[in-house]
Amino acid sequence: MRLSVLITGALVSALASAHGAEETYSSEQTHYSESLHAQSPPLPTILANASDYGSCAAASWPPSDVGTQLIPQAPDDEVQAMMKEIDPVRIQAIIEKLVSFGTRHTLSNQTDPKRGIGAARDWIAAEMRTLAAPSGGRMKVEVQSYIQPVASRISFPVRISNVVATLQGSTDPSRVYVITGHYDSRITDVMNYWDDAPGADDDGSGVAIMMELCRIMATRHPKATMVFGAVAGEEQGLYGSTFMAQTYRNASVNVEAMLDNDIAGASVGDKGQKDPYTIRLFAQGTLPNGTESAARVATRLVIGGENDSPARELARYSNEVAANGATGMNVAIIYRLDRFLRGGDHSSFLSAGYAAIRFTEPNENFAHQHQDVRVENGTQYGDLAEFVDYDFTARVAKVNLATMWSLANAPGMVRNVSVNATTLSNDSEFYWAASNEIGLAGYEVVWRPTTAPLWTHVVPVGNVNTAKVPLSKDNVIFGIRAVGSNGYKSPAVIPFPVS
Ligand SMILES: *[C@@H]1O[C@H](CO)[C@@H](O)[C@H](O)[C@H]1NC(C)=O
Ligand SMILES: *[C@@H]1O[C@H](CO)[C@@H](O)[C@H](O)[C@H]1NC(C)=O
Ligand SMILES: *[C@@H]1O[C@H](CO)[C@@H](O)[C@H](O)[C@H]1NC(C)=O
Ligand SMILES: *[C@@H]1O[C@H](CO)[C@@H](O)[C@H](O)[C@H]1NC(C)=O
Ligand SMILES: *[C@@H]1O[C@H](CO)[C@@H](O)[C@H](O)[C@H]1NC(C)=O
Ligand SMILES: *[C@@H]1O[C@H](CO)[C@@H](O)[C@H](O)[C@H]1NC(C)=O
Ligand SMILES: *[C@@H]1O[C@H](CO)[C@@H](O)[C@H](O)[C@H]1NC(C)=O
Ligand SMILES: *[C@@H]1O[C@H](CO)[C@@H](O)[C@H](O)[C@H]1NC(C)=O
Ligand SMILES: [Zn+2]
Numbered sequence: 001m002r003l004s005v006l007i008t009g010a011l012v013s014a015l016a017s018a019h020g021a022e023e024t025y026s027s028e029q030t031h032y033s034e035s036l037h038a039q040s041p042p043l044p045t046i047l048a049n050a051s052d053y054g055s056c057a058a059a060s061w062p063p064s065d066v067g068t069q070l071i072p073q074a075p076d077d078e079v080q081a082m083m084k085e086i087d088p089v090r091i092q093a094i095i096e097k098l099v100s101f102g103t104r105h106t107l108s109n110q111t112d113p114k115r116g117i118g119a120a121r122d123w124i125a126a127e128m129r130t131l132a133a134p135s136g137g138r139m140k141v142e143v144q145s146y147i148q149p150v151a152s153r154i155s156f157p158v159r160i161s162n163v164v165a166t167l168q169g170s171t172d173p174s175r176v177y178v179i180t181g182h183y184d185s186r187i188t189d190v191m192n193y194w195d196d197a198p199g200a201d202d203d204g205s206g207v208a209i210m211m212e213l214c215r216i217m218a219t220r221h222p223k224a225t226m227v228f229g230a231v232a233g234e235e236q237g238l239y240g241s242t243f244m245a246q247t248y249r250n251a252s253v254n255v256e257a258m259l260d261n262d263i264a265g266a267s268v269g270d271k272g273q274k275d276p277y278t279i280r281l282f283a284q285g286t287l288p289n290g291t292e293s294a295a296r297v298a299t300r301l302v303i304g305g306e307n308d309s310p311a312r313e314l315a316r317y318s319n320e321v322a323a324n325g326a327t328g329m330n331v332a333i334i335y336r337l338d339r340f341l342r343g344g345d346h347s348s349f350l351s352a353g354y355a356a357i358r359f360t361e362p363n364e365n366f367a368h369q370h371q372d373v374r375v376e377n378g379t380q381y382g383d384l385a386e387f388v389d390y391d392f393t394a395r396v397a398k399v400n401l402a403t404m405w406s407l408a409n410a411p412g413m414v415r416n417v418s419v420n421a422t423t424l425s426n427d428s429e430f431y432w433a434a435s436n437e438i439g440l441a442g443y444e445v446v447w448r449p450t451t452a453p454l455w456t457h458v459v460p461v462g463n464v465n466t467a468k469v470p471l472s473k474d475n476v477i478f479g480i481r482a483v484g485s486n487g488y489k490s491p492a493v494i495p496f497p498v499s
Pocket of ligand 5 (some may be wrong): 376377
């Protein structure tokens with residue numbers, strides 16, 4: 001038996017009358033006719049706002065009283081306590097230690113105890129085993145590796161190793177959230193594995209953020225499983241993260257989100273511009289070929305779902321839970337896979353069919369990335385620790401912590417979300433697979449105008465598997481999300497038409 005709820009509220013009759021016309025379609029939808037109302041239409045609303053075009057009426061249409069304004073999920077006491085444990089001094093120590101290995105190029109020495117990627121790998125693994133100790137066996141550290149054959153940026157067969165710590169979830173261990181940074185480094189010539197390649201920001205910062213979260217989470221009991229990874233081979237072609245993502249894919253692991261931190265430690269751009277309270281979040285709209293059925297790709301295009309990929313919903317989620325006074329950060333979502341000419345480990349997880357996003361500092365200084373360490377024409381080049389802002393990096397870690405913790409303690413994303421599109425209707429009716437997971441309290445319908453970047457409205461509907469709202473699916477984007485008895489909410493999922 002299907003449980004049902006009808007959300008009552010004033011209909012959006014204002015819209016119909018403002019429009020002043022009724023539209024009818026024949027069943028074949030080939031004939032179109034329009035009959036004007038007898039009375040004059042009301043005065044038009046202002047279409048554009050000359051002083052602030054971006055927030056013009058057109059961008060927030062339709063006006064509607066369905067649901068209430070969405071209030072972002074605020075960090076609770078536990079999240080705030082964990083955030084306070086993030087330590088800029090520890091982040092600095094991790095980054096300086098990584099720099100001390102001289103180079104961490106993927107093709108560099110793997111057996112020298114002091115210099116090269118092998119020494120870095122062994123130090124990270126030993127450090128993470130120490131960090132895992134307080135978990136009482138719930139967090140396990142492994143060095144996952146394979147031999148990468150010769151390829152365009154691999155001049156001889158080389159072992160690629162990822163250091164991976166897995167913290168078993170307490171009530172929903174099969175649901176997994178991954179955070180990574182890459183510990184390999186490079187300089188101007190991507191094949192130069194002998195000269196110093198400090199890689200403080202790229203990507204000592206991402207590794208340090210991941211290791212701080214690893215340390216703090218080892219003493220906590222998240223509902224779902226968390227994975228902390230230091231991956232290698234990024235600069236040579238995303239090899240380590242590809243191996244990691246494909247390993248999960250092949251084992252059908254339910255990775256619900258992956259957070260890639262790469263170049264997330266400096267707050268001053270190449271023109272001296274400072275923006276220490278913003279982190280960029282890159283999120284792709286379309287899904288990589290082969291990760292969604294051809295039928296679903298076609299439907300996504302028809303229903304306007306191109307801005308609602310799982311990665312985009314993850315981006316909205318991170319903004320909702322982590323852009324606040326507790327992190328002290330803005331989360332600037334960029335609707336794009338990555339920066340031009342650049343790539344990152346989130347791509348490996350996207351290609352494996354998982355939702356993945358990338359965090360990167362707001363203003364990059366390219367003299368400090370992928371550069372031989374040198375002074376030229378009075379300018380210091382190179383990815384040196386002196387250019388990292390440890391307080392900024394700590395705040396980026398807080399954004400990751402709030403996002404990761406909220407995800408892992410909320411219910412999982414709602415499955416099989418669909419919308420009834422079998423008949424013409426001004427209402428919108430949704431169905432989904434009700435979950436019996438522990439700690440699930442119910443569901444919410446969220447919506448936003450199609451041009452709004454973030455969800456703007458929410459309608460709590462209770463613990464049901466269907467809901468009907470008096471607002472047309474033609475005019476807004478809808479999503480369904482789950483609510484835990486602890487108050488945590490899952491990322492939204494957009495409905496596809498019932499086939
Ligand atoms: C236009 O935008 C400005 C600045 O955001 C705002 O103060 C004003 O109320 C807006 N006007 C209308 C008609 O929306
Ligand atoms: C790596 O370093 C060790 C110890 O210094 C040295 O014996 C070995 O020859 C080096 N390996 C390579 C491939 O250079
Ligand atoms: C995943 O499975 C494919 C197909 O069986 C295989 O070719 C590939 O090597 C596997 N990758 C990993 C990382 O296990
Ligand atoms: C997507 O993948 C399919 C199957 O591998 C292939 O036939 C098709 O050409 C690909 N499409 C694009 C646009 O790359
Ligand atoms: C340094 O100055 C020389 C001479 O003007 C110029 O050729 C070179 O490109 C400059 N280097 C950089 C990195 O701008
Ligand atoms: C969709 O709505 C129509 C009209 O109300 C109804 O007849 C049909 O059963 C609904 N479809 C589903 C799957 O419930
Ligand atoms: C949509 O709503 C309008 C205004 O309330 C009503 O006149 C019209 O019949 C409705 N259309 C359908 C298909 O329900
Ligand atoms: C979702 O729908 C598919 C196809 O109908 C079905 O195989 C699967 O079990 C459903 N998932 C859930 C969680 O109900
Ligand atoms: Zn990088």
